[in-house]
Amino acid sequence: MELNPAEHAPPPEPSQQHWRFRSAFRLTGFADVLGMLAVLGILIILFGFLSRHFLALRTLQSVVNQVPDLMVIAAGMTLVLVAGGIDLSVGSVLALSGVILGMAMADWGWPLVPAIALCLSIGVVCGLANGLVSALWSIPSFIVTLGMLEVARGIAYLVTNSQTKYIGPRIEVVGQPLPGLGVSPAFLIAIVVVLSAHILLTRTVWGRYVQAAGANEQAARFSGINTRRIKLMTFVLSGLLAALGSVFQVTRLSSADPNGGIGMELSAIAAVVIGGTSLLGGRGSVFRSVLGVLIIAVLQTGLAQVGATEPTKRLITGGVIVLAVVADIHRRRWSNAAASAWRRVRPLTPRAEKSTFRRRP
Amino acid sequence: MTRYGFGCSSSRCATASRAICLFGLFALSGCHGTPAAVPTKPRIALVMKSLANEFFATMAEGARRHQERQPGSYDLIINGIKDERDLSRQVALVDEMIAQGASAIVIAPADSKALVSACKRAKDAGIVVVNIDNKLDDHVMADQGIKIPFVGPDNRAGARKVGEFLAKRLKPGDEVVVLEGIRTAFNGQERKAGFGEAMTSAGIKIVDSQTAQWEMDQANRIASAMLGEHPQLKAILCCNDSMALGALAAVKTAGRTGEVSIVGFDNSAAIQSAIKDGAVLATADQHADQLAVHGIELAMKLLKHENPPADTSTPVDLITAESLAKP
Numbered sequence A: 001m002e003l004n005p006a007e008h009a010p011p012p013e014p015s016q017q018h019w020r021f022r023s024a025f026r027l028t029g030f031a032d033v034l035g036m037l038a039v040l041g042i043l044i045i046l047f048g049f050l051s052r053h054f055l056a057l058r059t060l061q062s063v064v065n066q067v068p069d070l071m072v073i074a075a076g077m078t079l080v081l082v083a084g085g086i087d088l089s090v091g092s093v094l095a096l097s098g099v100i101l102g103m104a105m106a107d108w109g110w111p112l113v114p115a116i117a118l119c120l121s122i123g124v125v126c127g128l129a130n131g132l133v134s135a136l137w138s139i140p141s142f143i144v145t146l147g148m149l150e151v152a153r154g155i156a157y158l159v160t161n162s163q164t165k166y167i168g169p170r171i172e173v174v175g176q177p178l179p180g181l182g183v184s185p186a187f188l189i190a191i192v193v194v195l196s197a198h199i200l201l202t203r204t205v206w207g208r209y210v211q212a213a214g215a216n217e218q219a220a221r222f223s224g225i226n227t228r229r230i231k232l233m234t235f236v237l238s239g240l241l242a243a244l245g246s247v248f249q250v251t252r253l254s255s256a257d258p259n260g261g262i263g264m265e266l267s268a269i270a271a272v273v274i275g276g277t278s279l280l281g282g283r284g285s286v287f288r289s290v291l292g293v294l295i296i297a298v299l300q301t302g303l304a305q306v307g308a309t310e311p312t313k314r315l316i317t318g319g320v321i322v323l324a325v326v327a328d329i330h331r332r333r334w335s336n337a338a339a340s341a342w343r344r345v346r347p348l349t350p351r352a353e354k355s356t357f358r359r360r361p
Numbered sequence B: 001m002t003r004y005g006f007g008c009s010s011s012r013c014a015t016a017s018r019a020i021c022l023f024g025l026f027a028l029s030g031c032h033g034t035p036a037a038v039p040t041k042p043r044i045a046l047v048m049k050s051l052a053n054e055f056f057a058t059m060a061e062g063a064r065r066h067q068e069r070q071p072g073s074y075d076l077i078i079n080g081i082k083d084e085r086d087l088s089r090q091v092a093l094v095d096e097m098i099a100q101g102a103s104a105i106v107i108a109p110a111d112s113k114a115l116v117s118a119c120k121r122a123k124d125a126g127i128v129v130v131n132i133d134n135k136l137d138d139h140v141m142a143d144q145g146i147k148i149p150f151v152g153p154d155n156r157a158g159a160r161k162v163g164e165f166l167a168k169r170l171k172p173g174d175e176v177v178v179l180e181g182i183r184t185a186f187n188g189q190e191r192k193a194g195f196g197e198a199m200t201s202a203g204i205k206i207v208d209s210q211t212a213q214w215e216m217d218q219a220n221r222i223a224s225a226m227l228g229e230h231p232q233l234k235a236i237l238c239c240n241d242s243m244a245l246g247a248l249a250a251v252k253t254a255g256r257t258g259e260v261s262i263v264g265f266d267n268s269a270a271i272q273s274a275i276k277d278g279a280v281l282a283t284a285d286q287h288a289d290q291l292a293v294h295g296i297e298l299a300m301k302l303l304k305h306e307n308p309p310a311d312t313s314t315p316v317d318l319i320t321a322e323s324l325a326k327p
Helices: A014-050 A057-066 A068-082 A090-106 A112-136 A141-160 A169-175 A185-203 A205-215 A217-222 A227-253 A264-274 A286-305 A310-345 A349-358 B010-031 B054-069 B087-099 B116-124 B138-144 B155-167 B186-201 B216-229 B241-253 B269-276 B288-303 B321-325
Strands: B043-050 B075-081 B104-107 B128-132 B150-153 B175-180 B205-211 B233-238 B261-263 B282-285 B312-314 B317-320
Touching: A014 A286, A014 A310, A057 A185, A057 A286, A057 B216, A057 B241, A068 A090, A068 A185, A068 A205, A068 A227, A068 A264, A068 A286, A090 A112, A090 A141, A090 A227, A090 A264, A112 A141, A112 A169, A112 A227, A169 A185, A169 A227, A169 B241, A185 A205, A185 A227, A185 A286, A205 A217, A205 A227, A217 A227, A227 B216, A227 B241, A264 A286, A264 A310, A286 A310, A286 B216, B043 B054, B043 B087, B043 B288, B054 B075, B054 B288, B075 B087, B087 B104, B087 B116, B104 B116, B104 B288, B116 B128, B116 B138, B128 B288, B150 B288, B155 B186, B155 B233, B155 B261, B155 B282, B155 B317, B175 B186, B175 B216, B175 B241, B186 B205, B205 B216, B216 B233, B216 B241, B233 B241, B241 B261, B241 B269, B269 B282, B269 B317, B269 B321, B288 B312, B317 B321
Parallel strands: B043 B075, B043 B104, B104 B128, B128 B150, B150 B312, B175 B205, B175 B233, B233 B261
Antiparallel strands: B282 B317
């Protein structure tokens, strides 16, 4: 393979820049996943030592049946964060759409399917409101969704008169594990949603626009991308997924609680950040966010199973979140330092190696 | 937002009270110290915890209905805080009620220690203070040199009743777990203690006890983990009904319905259907709607300078499928 002189010119050609970005993205993505899987593995082994019954099929089932709501919400949160926004309202939107689902079934006697449709549309309406206000009036989404956090929670309390709605066995088909499989339909749906969101973000033009809008909104707009519409859509999706999360939670608990999902936005942001998504936008992966969710869920279940006290739980959870992110950032710095050192030692050949690497069949 | 969520429209009350005060001042200055002849209704301020909580909402509603039945006897201002941990806001509320010239403050303190100084300020300003629901700390009150009468349910006795009902269904040596409320809350501690007493006297082992912060979803997660850790588990004792519903779902998910019993506390609307279905064994009713009313009635007595009674406990009843079936 010969050296390409064009690569040494300071501004590389756009197509080549694109190529380089893509291959780099894939490589770091793979390494990140390995790092997170290692963290997950360490946690599982550690809890396996500490608890008598942690390494059991039952534990796996209980983790798997608890994560769907946070999984889909973290997927939505990833989209919003990559587009350069933030959605603090997901917990409250979850509570509001959940109690509407509960009221539709418990008080108005609706069947399951139309009740879920109503619940999801509530989520879409909340997301639309977030998106319209922040995108059209150019108000920071932090503020708009903080407002929605209060408003949606207030409506949830208002419509239920602050009472929990008990729905009972009628709703349990979605949230309870399927006999024989041990996994709830909610988990299967969540897997499908996460895969679609991952493909949407990494393999479609729309996904590229989302990344572009988050990386540099002005540049994206100048290159003809309607960034407002892109951002609006990410909020609508986040609202919809929060409502889907509420369906999972309500069906798992057989009741709808207006206090549900308090602090959920922070759990979702924690999971997404552990997954290496930048809070500043432009960079992130749905798949890695889901691994973040799994790390948090394993941590929660493990700590509860060993009977840790509340202060200990908080100390450890907080520590793991920060350490995971520190490790992630420093791993990147270390690998960058190693790469630049390598370049200093052998100024030409690494590029040649790299370009052979890039040329895939 | 929840500040003026319930009760009379406070702004109007405030204006009215300011008018009365002004009138009083004029009357005083005009008549050289003769007391104002205007018969004023006592203004009773009810300072609650979170009105977003069903229990306190019911309590406030009961007080409001009590006031509506006898509008001539007193005015009622109801205030609540945003969530149970918003202590500083509740202290500020007490100060605002002092400034507004309330005749009595009936308070459900969010913290049994942090609110004592605020209550002392109110007493120093000549306001009658009655403590409901969550008892103020005796040591701190003694330290500050004040006495505040308490009206509230005996959570410990209530929890003991529920625990004893459960114990009849279990054998000595059986394993049970407890889901606690927020650890700093006095009522949660009392309930845990009551459950503990009932279990100890029946020879039943409490193998784990963790807090689920009063919340359903957290209770679900923690109960799932406990069910995984203790395969011989026979019952989950929950310090409130939300957590009982969360535990109920966890038992179903684990496929151990019928094997693991659940009891709660509060008698919320949602738990009643679960008890009728037989999914939850028992809960306790502390008659939330009457709790604030008892406090207000005590405050009225104190305002009329009747003998201040000692601390009174309001009834807590055991609720089971049987008692719910009765009309």
